[in-house]
Amino acid sequence: MPENNSDSTFVPYNLEAEQAVLGSILLNPDCMEDVVSIVKQEYFYLPQHKAIFSSLMSMFTGTKSVIDPIAIADSLAKAGLYDKSGGKEYLLTLRDSVPSSANVTTYAKIVEEQYYLRRLISVSQDLIEKAVSNGYDANKLLEYAEQKIYDIRQGSKDDDPKKLSDVIINEVYDRLHNITGEEKEKYQAVPSGFGLLDRYITGLGKSDLILIGARPAMGKTSFALNLAQNISMMARKKCVFFSLEMSKEQLAERLLSARAGIPSQKIRRGELTDDEWVRLGNAAGEFEDAELYLDDSSSITVPEIKAKVRRMKDVDAIIIDYLGLLQSAVRKENRVQEVSDITRNLKMMAKDLNVPVICCAQLSRGTEGRNKSHRPQLADLRESGSIEQDADIVLFLYRPEYYSGELDDDKRDEVDENATELIVAKNRHGATGTVEMTFDKEFTRFRCVEKDYGNDN
Numbered sequence: 001m002p003e004n005n006s007d008s009t010f011v012p013y014n015l016e017a018e019q020a021v022l023g024s025i026l027l028n029p030d031c032m033e034d035v036v037s038i039v040k041q042e043y044f045y046l047p048q049h050k051a052i053f054s055s056l057m058s059m060f061t062g063t064k065s066v067i068d069p070i071a072i073a074d075s076l077a078k079a080g081l082y083d084k085s086g087g088k089e090y091l092l093t094l095r096d097s098v099p100s101s102a103n104v105t106t107y108a109k110i111v112e113e114q115y116y117l118r119r120l121i122s123v124s125q126d127l128i129e130k131a132v133s134n135g136y137d138a139n140k141l142l143e144y145a146e147q148k149i150y151d152i153r154q155g156s157k158d159d160d161p162k163k164l165s166d167v168i169i170n171e172v173y174d175r176l177h178n179i180t181g182e183e184k185e186k187y188q189a190v191p192s193g194f195g196l197l198d199r200y201i202t203g204l205g206k207s208d209l210i211l212i213g214a215r216p217a218m219g220k221t222s223f224a225l226n227l228a229q230n231i232s233m234m235a236r237k238k239c240v241f242f243s244l245e246m247s248k249e250q251l252a253e254r255l256l257s258a259r260a261g262i263p264s265q266k267i268r269r270g271e272l273t274d275d276e277w278v279r280l281g282n283a284a285g286e287f288e289d290a291e292l293y294l295d296d297s298s299s300i301t302v303p304e305i306k307a308k309v310r311r312m313k314d315v316d317a318i319i320i321d322y323l324g325l326l327q328s329a330v331r332k333e334n335r336v337q338e339v340s341d342i343t344r345n346l347k348m349m350a351k352d353l354n355v356p357v358i359c360c361a362q363l364s365r366g367t368e369g370r371n372k373s374h375r376p377q378l379a380d381l382r383e384s385g386s387i388e389q390d391a392d393i394v395l396f397l398y399r400p401e402y403y404s405g406e407l408d409d410d411k412r413d414e415v416d417e418n419a420t421e422l423i424v425a426k427n428r429h430g431a432t433g434t435v436e437m438t439f440d441k442e443f444t445r446f447r448c449v450e451k452d453y454g455n456d457n
Helices: 015-027 029-036 047-061 069-078 087-096 104-132 138-155 164-180 195-201 220-234 248-260 264-269 274-286 302-312 335-353 386-390 400-406
Strands: 209-214 239-243 292-295 317-321 357-362 393-398 419-427 433-440 445-448
Touching: 015 029, 015 047, 015 087, 015 104, 029 047, 029 104, 047 069, 047 087, 069 087, 104 138, 138 302, 195 419, 195 433, 195 445, 209 220, 209 335, 220 239, 220 248, 220 292, 220 317, 220 357, 220 445, 239 248, 239 302, 248 264, 248 274, 248 292, 302 317, 302 335, 317 335, 335 357, 335 386, 400 419
Parallel strands: 209 357, 209 393, 239 292, 239 317, 317 357
Antiparallel strands: 393 419, 419 433, 433 445
């Protein structure tokens, strides 16, 4: 029989709790339902206890098996684990070690707690080895540590199914109370700043993954920057913009151009009049109180983004430009699998952090090959169908002027070079449709074209 080890220099585990859990199941197999909602096989420390619990699980999930020491011993013998589990005598000892199974959940939670302590020790030892090896960048190691600790915390959450009435009372009503109370701005969806768009999507919902898709030169980055500015300056929310393509300086120049109404080319060249210098200074002053943060790290992964956002704390929205340049944290066989892994992690990040994640995505050349209409479709999302699957909302930018070269001269003159369609192609929370917009290329600004939609409230 194994002995409990109370020496603090050894790995933490509780022998009596592990024995009590297994003994309770052998004494009263019905309590297995309570146990499996708390512990898993790997939660047990001793190999013989893992083997016994594995056999118990096999019988519990079977259709005609009976849980008792003799049946368990036979099952372990067939699996070649009889000696490892301690033999039939030890199984009988386990059954007789507990007078009742009434406290089995308490024993199970002790086993669970000891398991997470061991996980923390294991992660700590791993971090120490990596730190002393001098082969790891400190910032990368910090992000790695945060992710590992976060994974442990996620695994310790209570994810049991909840009764509908409990969800309504404890979660739905609570959310309704929050979004209608005195601090409702804290809980409501983040306004996009484009009123007609918000009529469709009711704002940038917390935990939503929102994709902005378009062909090159349609204005994806400009639209994303407009959103970032609206979120931080109009809604007064904290927004972080991850740019994998443009530098922080380039992004800041675009934001200043749009805010000050100065052509971005003039800012890049430094050819400003005295009046424009004043307007530029005023625009820069307006950004002083804006909680807008820029990150131009290249080759970044979703876990690294998540780690940075968690360190910043209280972030209200994340914008990423763009999906095609994100790296998968795990090496995959091909790019399609990598994109699937990335979009799944983007959605998980939005849900875990409870913030909207807006990500730009480049569309395939499928739009070019269509003769009747070049308007983008969901099938045009590049590299993986998981993009459409994981996204809660998919927006497409379409500018007819982009394809005006295919028209005759007389028809080309009729095309409005600023006309833009913002197509709500997928909306998990409501209707789809098209928002008419105009794009001011000189200042890289989008704005909605106001229309009379009637009184549909």
